[in-house]
Amino acid sequence: MTGWVKIVGLGPGADELVTPQVSDALAAASDVIGYTPYVARVAPRAGLTLHPSDNRVELDRARHALTLAAQGHRVAVVSSGDPGVFAMASALFEALEQGPTHWRDLHIEVLPGITAMLAAAARAGAPLGHDFCAINLSDNLKPWALIEKRLRLAVEGDFAMAFYNPRSKSRPEGFARALDLLQQACGDARPVIFARAVSTPEEDIRVVPLPDAQPEMADMRTVVVVGASNTRVIDGGQRPIVYTPRSVLS
């Protein structure tokens, strides 16, 4: 039996947003490894071993996946959204690079998924319709000063911005600082989208002008999208539509 590792993206939550490629990989797997709430999205079946684990043990999880694959297991490593965006793919390749060289002969694939910012943008309209940045606001793995620098440069470049992991329970003050910086640096009322648990029964989409944005509007299940200076809001209909035009006039 030939083992493999497929690092798969489960999308933001709804089954209808999981690609057939990922569904097929889960159906063929012998083992599923990942953060407990993501593993819980995979239906148990005979012949499938589920290995849920806690947050912040990404490297252990990656080594576990590679070790099992080297023993002939067919391992699906599951991430929410897309595995390549602030998720398990980088951790797996870090473990691969640090690990025994025979791991490099394993069959390893990354199967993309609908990442949170794309699902959130779709529900709100098209706020990422022009140039944009994606920034992880967690300072677990990088200095806060670098986050601030990137925020300032993103504003200077007039990118739309998508923020992942805006606000953890353990470090809630970071997002308040980020919002404060953006309110000062942008100096306008561009729309901010707080998109929580998109495509799940708990979905909540809120659109507010930047000066009214409050840190408490986000938690770790929220992706936050901040418009560019020319991002527009269309009122009327069921709810406001936020979109960034395709063109920037010179």
Add this chain to the structure above:
Amino acid sequence: MTGWVKIVGLGPGADELVTPQVSDALAAASDVIGYTPYVARVAPRAGLTLHPSDNRVELDRARHALTLAAQGHRVAVVSSGDPGVFAMASALFEALEQGPTHWRDLHIEVLPGITAMLAAAARAGAPLGHDFCAINLSDNLKPWALIEKRLRLAVEGDFAMAFYNPRSKSRPEGFARALDLLQQACGDARPVIFARAVSTPEEDIRVVPLPDAQPEMADMRTVVVVGASNTRVIDGGQRPIVYTPRSVLS
């Protein structure tokens, strides 16, 4: 009969990367509108009218979709990748904002898809595993000076970068200027990924150090991903793996 418009993402090419949500919308549609090569990806069937159109007529196409929906048609507007990333969603909302107010009562949804940079990143490893920017290199709809400014700021912020529409037949010189700017500004040998026609039979993935990157390596079917300064390449196995680590040391 109640009309609707669903702006759907077909993903980068392979059927196995189309979400079930999008497949269901296409199965329920009475009309499909889009750029000819994307409409060609939808199987004809009784009861479905295909409306292929040329490139650069996005607003006409959007008005057509809204007009048909207002007459009760069930209209799928198709984009490659994700409709919210340099695709039809923004054009549709531009047309909506400029059009008759009764259009705002229509049922309009954006259904996300796997955008080219995520598919390309997955095939290469995890180059977008940390903060990144997505920039449309076409200067059809924005001044070239703004593209250069964003490139410089993205380098200064040490973002990984994904470039859409790098090189058109009509304006091939822009990408040469962009590469030249990056080679000067980065001053290192970080990896560049040229990912063409990902997930199709014509797929071609090429990884080169930035100093070796040539404009001719890209065309309009290519998405280009440039690593951050700490992006790594793992050799060995079938082909090089490119990934950006999750952490940045202070």
